[in-house]
Amino acid sequence: xxxxxxxxxxxxxxxxxxxxxxxxxxxxxxxxxxxxxxxxxxxxxxxxxxxxxxxxxxxxxxxxxxxxxxxxxxxxxxxxxxxxxxxxxxxxxxxxxxxxxxxxxxxxxxxxxxxxxxxxxxxxxxxxxxxxxxxxxxxxxxxxxxxxxxxxxxxxxxxxxxxxxxxxxxxxxxxxxxxxxxxxxxxxxxxxxxxxxxxxxxxxxxxxxxxxxxxxxxxxxxxxxxxxxxxxxxxxxxxxxxxxxxxxxxxxxxxxxxxxxxxxxxxxxxxxxxxxxxxxxxxxxxxxxxxxxxxxxxxxxxxxxxxxxxxxxxxxxxxxxxxxxxxxxxxxxxxxxxxxxxxxxxxxxxxxxxxxxxxxxxxxxxxxxx
Amino acid sequence: xxxxxxxxxxxxxxxxxxxxxxxxxxxxxxxxxxxxxxxxxxxxxxxxxxxxxxxxxxxxxxxxxxxxxxxxxxxxxxxxxxxxxxxxxxxxxxxxxxxxxxxxxxxxxxxxxxxxxxxxxxxxxxxxxxxxxxxxxxxxxxxxxxxxxxxxxxxxxxxxxxxxxxxxxxxxxxxxxxxxxxxxxxxxxxxxxxxxxxxxxxxxxxxxxxxxxxxxxxxxxxxxxxxxxxxxxxxxxxxxxxxxxxxxxxxxxxxxxxxxxxxxxxxxxxxxxxxxxxxxxxxxxxxxxxxxxxxxxxxxxxxxxxxxxxxxxxxxxxxxxxxxxxxxxxxxxxxxxxxxxxxxxxxxxxxxxxxxxxxxxxxxxxxxxxxx
Numbered sequence: 001x002x003x004x005x006x007x008x009x010x011x012x013x014x015x016x017x018x019x020x021x022x023x024x025x026x027x028x029x030x031x032x033x034x035x036x037x038x039x040x041x042x043x044x045x046x047x048x049x050x051x052x053x054x055x056x057x058x059x060x061x062x063x064x065x066x067x068x069x070x071x072x073x074x075x076x077x078x079x080x081x082x083x084x085x086x087x088x089x090x091x092x093x094x095x096x097x098x099x100x101x102x103x104x105x106x107x108x109x110x111x112x113x114x115x116x117x118x119x120x121x122x123x124x125x126x127x128x129x130x131x132x133x134x135x136x137x138x139x140x141x142x143x144x145x146x147x148x149x150x151x152x153x154x155x156x157x158x159x160x161x162x163x164x165x166x167x168x169x170x171x172x173x174x175x176x177x178x179x180x181x182x183x184x185x186x187x188x189x190x191x192x193x194x195x196x197x198x199x200x201x202x203x204x205x206x207x208x209x210x211x212x213x214x215x216x217x218x219x220x221x222x223x224x225x226x227x228x229x230x231x232x233x234x235x236x237x238x239x240x241x242x243x244x245x246x247x248x249x250x251x252x253x254x255x256x257x258x259x260x261x262x263x264x265x266x267x268x269x270x271x272x273x274x275x276x277x278x279x280x281x282x283x284x285x286x287x288x289x290x291x292x293x294x295x296x297x298x299x300x301x302x303x304x305x306x307x308x309x310x311x312x313x314x315x316x317x318x319x320x321x322x323x324x325x326x327x328x329x330x331x332x333x334x335x336x337x338x339x340x341x342x343x344x345x346x347x348x349x350x351x352x353x354x355x356x357x358x359x360x361x362x363x364x365x366x367x368x369x370x
Numbered sequence: 371x372x373x374x375x376x377x378x379x380x381x382x383x384x385x386x387x388x389x390x391x392x393x394x395x396x397x398x399x400x401x402x403x404x405x406x407x408x409x410x411x412x413x414x415x416x417x418x419x420x421x422x423x424x425x426x427x428x429x430x431x432x433x434x435x436x437x438x439x440x441x442x443x444x445x446x447x448x449x450x451x452x453x454x455x456x457x458x459x460x461x462x463x464x465x466x467x468x469x470x471x472x473x474x475x476x477x478x479x480x481x482x483x484x485x486x487x488x489x490x491x492x493x494x495x496x497x498x499x500x501x502x503x504x505x506x507x508x509x510x511x512x513x514x515x516x517x518x519x520x521x522x523x524x525x526x527x528x529x530x531x532x533x534x535x536x537x538x539x540x541x542x543x544x545x546x547x548x549x550x551x552x553x554x555x556x557x558x559x560x561x562x563x564x565x566x567x568x569x570x571x572x573x574x575x576x577x578x579x580x581x582x583x584x585x586x587x588x589x590x591x592x593x594x595x596x597x598x599x600x601x602x603x604x605x606x607x608x609x610x611x612x613x614x615x616x617x618x619x620x621x622x623x624x625x626x627x628x629x630x631x632x633x634x635x636x637x638x639x640x641x642x643x644x645x646x647x648x649x650x651x652x653x654x655x656x657x658x659x660x661x662x663x664x665x666x667x668x669x670x671x672x673x674x675x676x677x678x679x680x681x682x683x684x685x686x687x688x689x690x691x692x693x694x695x696x697x698x699x700x701x702x703x704x705x706x707x708x709x710x711x712x713x714x715x716x717x718x719x720x721x722x723x724x725x726x727x728x729x730x731x732x733x734x735x736x737x738x739x740x741x742x
Contacts, residue, residue, distance in 0.1 A: 166496050281388060
């Protein structure tokens with residue numbers, strides 16, 4: 001129960017810093033709102049130029065279609081050749097589409113007039129966007145041709161009826177929102193716990209704490225508990241925004257989420273402890289926790305699928321608590337899965353906690369005696 | 371000038387006194403580059419699909435084979451494995467074992483033979499909208515391929531798609547230059563964000579206050595040493611990108627260096643401004659992280675194309691320095707763009723740096739007056 005006083009001291013310290021408070025409590029809300037709007041991974045409004053050298057009517061009709069799709073944002077239509085490479089280098093447009101009249105003769109007298117030859121010059125730097133855009137564009141053209149000749153024929157012989165489960169409108173916010181809630185739980189716990197321990201080290205106040213009757217583990221718990229509490233407050237604030245503002249459906253049981261959050265906090269806080277043992281100045285602690293945070297976030301499956309991580313680096317996903325939490329939270333929110341679907345992930349989180357905590361505590365004494 | 375030199379020498383001494391931090395600053399970006407260069411990848415390399423072929427005819431098998439032969443798909447025949455294939459498929463979808471289930475109905479081949487419209491049913495796990503989109507497109511591509519065996523579309527329409535600058539559409543060409551931009555802004559801003567707040571915490575700021583130096587001299591003097599540190603870190607990252615990931619530097623190296631210098635100065639100025647405002651190192655660090663980490667990743671075009679952002683956020687992206695540098699570095703490194711292409715972006719960086727430094731000086735001299 002001695003820890004209680006330490007926890008109290010930590011809270012006093014947090015609330016004493018006036019600049020810190022707004023950052024602590026407003027920043028997560030701003031973050032989740034902005035992130036919620038940003039994370040539309042759908043590709044829209046791709047700026048393109050068109051160079052139309054064709055006199056074919058079909059060219060005009062296809063250009064009209066391009067104007068209508070939300071995918072493209074038609075910047076200019078030119079009627080003479082231009083230096084396309086230079087335009088793309090500047091980067092104001094992502095693609096230039098060129099229409100030319102075909103030089104070949106029609107196949108037969110009955111065949112419809114030939115369509116213009118189309119050349120698409122894409123800026124391939126953003127490989128993902130380019131591939132998706134090229135796919136869409138081909139789709140638009142083929143659809144156009146098919147409806148054009150479809151008047152006299154049966155159209156597509158095969159059609160796929162696609163049903164999308166769990167997120168039928170494919171809204172990215174439904175997918176990203178829960179992930180961001182998981183993020184809120186991470187940043188503060190990892191960052192502040194490690195920094196605040198190292199700070200005592202740097203200012204030599206840790207010695208004062210150590211000669212008190214508190215055991216090292218109690219000192220750590222005293223530092224970790226306030227951050228865990230603030231982290232949970234952040235999570236609830238995040239959940240509220242996600243559910244009420246973005247109206248993300250919750251199909252599963254939120255109690256499971258609470259269980260998962262607790263186990264996750266254990267794991268992330270043991271990483272914080274490890275960092276505070278490794279670092280001897282606040283600057284070092286900052287760089288260590290920054291490094292782990294960015295690694296945790298980018299390899300968590302929040303933005304890109306974790307299965308793309310190469311085999312040799314998969315261990316980084318395995319030891320990444322955020323990857324498990326994001327998987328669990330998405331299953332609870334979108335799929336309504338019960339614990340039988342993710343108990344293994346909870347176990348992994350528990351194992352991470354135990355292993356990292358053991359490593360840290362084995363070194364705890366050593367670091368103090370230095 | 372001579373007085374400023376003293377501040378510069380002092381700050382260098384500060385930097386060199388903590389060699390561990392210095393090593394971290396140089397090594398960490400390389401490590402991150404190594405990890406992320408391999409791991410951040412949008413392409414779906416594997417789509418686990420379950421197929422239930424009720425038609426089980428020559429035609430339907432041809433379609434199934436198209437899915438199997440496509441290297442993206444790992445196809446599992448659910449009909450052979452489970453007595454109730456549709457329910458099993460749903461369950462596997464829910465557990466995340468499958469990304470989609472394709473159902474071919476019994477009358478599929480009949481319909482095609484009689485030139486009626488044939489339908490197949492596809493259920494996709496939409497919980498990751500990005501993945502679902504890609505899966506949907508792969509399906510469409512395979513179906514079009516299948517359709518074109520019945521009707522030759524290519525004969526009617528000629529589309530040549532030329533992908534410039536990155537013909538193989540390698541993700542690394544997109545992400546690696548982007549990572550350079552992200553890592554540079556974070557390292558630079560974090561470094562300087564501590565430089566003044568550290569002095570505040572230890573109390574040595576008073577010595578600076580009572581020195582005869584003018585506030586801008588102190589601010590600029592404190593920034594200059596870090597230009598070297600960041601430039602070295604930046605060069606290490608760039609060399610690593612070039613020789614490890616094989617990202618060719620198409621443009622002029624001098625141009626790249628010039629723009630990098632501008633970007634580094636802008637980032638350092640941001641850090642120093644935060645440093646003058648924040649009362650302690652902890653707050654300085656946290657503020658820097660908030661200001662640099664997420665906006666640089668989310669609002670700069672690093673992952674998501676800026677054009678797709680809603681207008682309000684699009685507007686915010688204009689005040690994120692990384693937005694400009696991302697355009698520049700991708701242009702110069704991958705496209706071989708020249709100085710004249712990016713005059714406006716360079717000007718924006720210069721304006722940012724001057725505004726930030728001016729604010730930092732003003733804030734610093736205010737602190738000074740208050741202290742007196």
